[in-house]
Amino acid sequence: MRFVLKIWRQAGPRSKGYFQRFDTDQVSGDTSFLELLDIINNRLVKEGSETIAYDHDCREGICGACGLYINGRPHGPDDGITTCQLYMRRFRDGQEITVEPWRSGAFPVIKDLMVDRRAFDKIMQAGGFVSVHTGSAPEAHTMLITREKAEESMDASACIGCGACVASCKNGSAMLFVASRVSALSLIPQGKPEAARRARAMIAKMDALGFGSCTNIGSCQMECPKNITVAHIARLNREFLYCKR
């Protein structure tokens, strides 16, 4: 297959960026999107030109490192997958593909397609944890949790912290990310004692770091590679109201 890629290049956080065009030919449809970037990068090394910087790690959709804006959508045209799970067969032969980094003020560009997502770590450090020493796994039936609650908590825990929710949001809000963390912990007994403090601390940190407010548009839910729903945002709002009392 043949593709024309327009890839965002930016030398550093303060440099002016631009789109660079790359023509690719004889690409197998089974090539993953990141592998195509590797192919282009290998070509650049052969030419002695600087390679395209982009984040990646596990390449199986569980680490949250990769995240690209592809043809105007985070993680590309398909639902429920990360960039590394996208294959070139998904595109038309000869198609022009625009590749950008996450676009959000709270995620400044480090270089090319690589952005600084440390803001998420800072939000987690503000309260996204349970601060009791749990030791090794206890006997499963010592703590009664209904199946529904356990499932819901697990659904929220599926968040990989990739940042697609922020990148897709017109307000640059991190509500879905924070909601998934707060929800996962507030649904189970281990997270209850600190629930109020957690919601307040994480929301305060999110605001302080320059993430926008939620206006219930729902684009985060549409673009989340783990299909996390805005119902968790509702739960976060409730936790927040409780902690105000």
Place this chain on the structure above:
Amino acid sequence: MQGLADGFFILPYTLPGYLAGKVGEPCPDVASEVFREARSAVVQRITALSALQGTVPVDHFHRKLGGLLWEHAGIERSAGGLASVLPEIDQLEASFLKEAGIPGSDKTVNQELEKAIHLQDYLTLSRLMTTDALHREESCGSHFRTESQTAEGEALRNDSRFQYVAAWEYGGERETPVLHTEPLVFENIQVTDRKYR
């Protein structure tokens, strides 16, 4: 497994344990001899790698090294196979230093440079893993040394020679590592063999 075929591995918990004991201790000052030595070693290494002007991407050598170890130093290994790997690692390193290309600068994020640094670490690790595997002339744990098996094809340990845990001391690039051992003493159980039949 990842350490074998990719050069990445998880630190044993003893290391964070050791470092945790140092929390609160003052860090060496940037003007101290220790700091300056470490800094100049890192700068030297980065400068040398940045100067590589070839045309072959680092990934190419990384994959080759992974393939070599996978083939000869994996779960099943033999003295001959292991011995053949060491000169091949040397050869691969030589061609890496001759043919690899690291475009870009060392003043900004440079992923090709990062890959090259990791490959160098992996080269060091691969020599150590192979040396250790060569030294342990028995089948032990999940590793099967083809020369050390019973007539029925079961793994055969050699407790009289190898019943110890081993740690290798790094003496510097290209220096032969020094073996330290600590005997395994079992007081309450009798060591037996597991049969897979």
